[in-house]
Amino acid sequence: MPQSSLRKTADLNLPLEGMGVDTVLADIDEYMRYSVHTNNPGFMNPLWGGMNVSALAGEIIASLTNNSMYTYELSPMATLIEQALIRRMCEIVGFGDGNGTLTTGGSNGNMIGMMCARYQVDPLGQRRGFDGQNLVCYVSEESHYSVLMAANVLGIGFDNVIKVPCDQDGRMRTDKLSEEIARTRNDGKTPFCVVATAGTTVRGAFDPIKEIAGVCSDNNIWFHVDAAWGGSCMFSTKYRNLMDGVELADSLCWDAHKMMGVPLVCSAFLIKRPEILRKICSHGDVAHYLFHGETEDIDLGRISLQCGRRNDALKLFLAWREKGDAGWARLVESYVGLADFLQALVEGEEKLEMVSSRSWSNVCIRYTSEGIDHDAVNTELRDRLIRAGRFMVSSSVVDEKKILRPVIANPAVTREGITQFVAEIIQIGDDILRGLPASSN
Ligand SMILES: Cc1ncc(COP(=O)(O)O)c(C=O)c1O
Known part of the structure; x- marks a missing residue:
């Protein structure tokens, strides 16, 4: 139904006096009638669809138990499950001693990757503030807009996100990347991060990760891979080569809520050197009411930007156990x-x-x-x-x-x-x- 008609017909009034549970059932019917049914066989719209039943069970149980992920004390099982998932995903990527956290999505994962990159060039900035205007980041011209949003949030600015031209297949050109990095240095600015895309939003193109890793290593620049969409290729011996060289990256995001069909949201941020994630998420010891010393190593609130956080681990875990x-x-x-x-x-x-x-x-x-x-x-x-x-x-x-x-x-x-x-x-x-x-x- 067109937006203008639905606005007119939908009953969205919030009553002063509650209307009882029967109204709620009618509301649910109305909601279902006008929702897009992403499990319909004709749904081929964004980068996800359908529903994995085991994951749905995990989603329901997570809401039912309503735990928060910040401490082991409050979420013992969920904490261990999330860590098991992160460890396995790190193994698949090739981040041997890596770690990570589940996040609200690839957008957030890209931002955390850029935060880690910023920390690498300016570790003191966390305390005294950053001069974002001097930092420059590189993405392909077909990359996702979330990198621009992250540049905004981190004080880097859109103009300091260089859009590197792509080849005819929509893949970042590494010769152009090298040229842009040299130009940045000539301009007296600091290249601090390259974000490669593994599976672009429109064409599904994969940037040449191995070549880009070489450029980053030659220039000592943080290398983050946005594998929100394409990361699942790593399961397949047939398609894994699309991400050849991914183990050379410093960090990566990978959405389980896209191709893996886990209900929104479920996304992993993974990092090769976990101590940097711990540093950027550190906040001193002010939260004495929450974090207690004895479980410091396992409290996930110390490696997350969130305080209260949903259990997104259970649904992915159950789907993975099934499949x-x-x-x-x-x-x-x-x-x-x-x-x-x-x-x-x-x-x-x-x-x-x-x-x-x-x-x-x-x-x-x-x-x-x-x-x-x-x-x-x-x-x-x-x-x-x-x-x-x-x-x-x-x-x-x-x-x-x-x-x-x-x-x-x-x-x-x-x-x-x-x-x-x-x-x-x-x-x-x-x-x-x-x-x-x-x-x-
Ligand atoms: C390539 C790519 N990166 C990042 C994102 C953002 O992911 P999310 O929607 O999980 O924040 C998308 C979303 O479609 C994407 O296609």
Whole structure:
């Protein structure tokens, strides 16, 4: 339902006198009716979808027990579970003695990575304040906006986030990265962090991690990998090579709430040298009411930016116990396999085209025909597709072209559904060209 209509019809009044539990049940019905059903087979919109049942159980139990993650005393089991997850994820990345914390998402993980990088160049800043304007960070021009947000929060500023040009496949160009670092130094500023993206939001491109690690090591710059979207490739022997060299990074974020289908939010920040995470999260000993010396090593509140924190560990733990590494690998491979199938269909259709190469489960496509205004037609096409209600994909821009971006990250998506999706977008495109109204879809 369009925003304007829903605003008018939804009953959102907060009553002075409570209306009883029957109203609540009706409210839940209303809420469900107008929510996007991300477990629908036609949902191929952002970078997640569907629901892992074991993880859902973990989510419910975590709310039921309502513990907070700051101390072992308050959350003994959850603390041990989170540490077991972090240890395993560190092993998978290749951070032998690493550690980390679950966070609210890749955006937060990128910010913590940048905080660690800032600490490396200015360890005293935590006490006396930072001169962020002198620090420069580097990302690919196709990176996620969260790095800009982190630059804002950390006082570095948007202008000090250099967007390094990409090659034709959307991967950061390391020759350009080296040039930019040299230019920064000439300008008298301090390069302090490179953020590579493993799985870009639009194309699903993977920056060349090994090469970038070499540039960072030559220049003594902190190397953070934003693997929020692509990190799950590390489960698969078939796709792990997309992140070759990741063990050379200093830190990384990896969202379990994207491809792994764990309910939002569940995301890991991992670091090779844990003492730096402990330093940036330190706050003296003022919280004597909470932190007691005897469990200092295990109290997760000492390596987190949060105080009260949800238990996001249990849901990931239960899903992992259900699936095992092998189950995650099969999931990842099935998603990329379905994206291969979609690509093959698109390439077999005269009226559709791939607008980018692909390596992950993002498929950037558009409807095409000679002499049309591609951007206008594809914008209208998506609008009609969404209104028809059978499929939901996002739109975006690649190389200045308006595209449709189906992403496979939903266990309900099937080959049959993808075949119907392709038929439907061709049908809608044809209708637009023939001047038929949307209702005929
Ligand atoms: C590449 C990339 N990095 C970071 C993020 C932010 O992750 P989150 O939504 O978990 O904060 C996203 C979100 O889509 C992303 O695509």
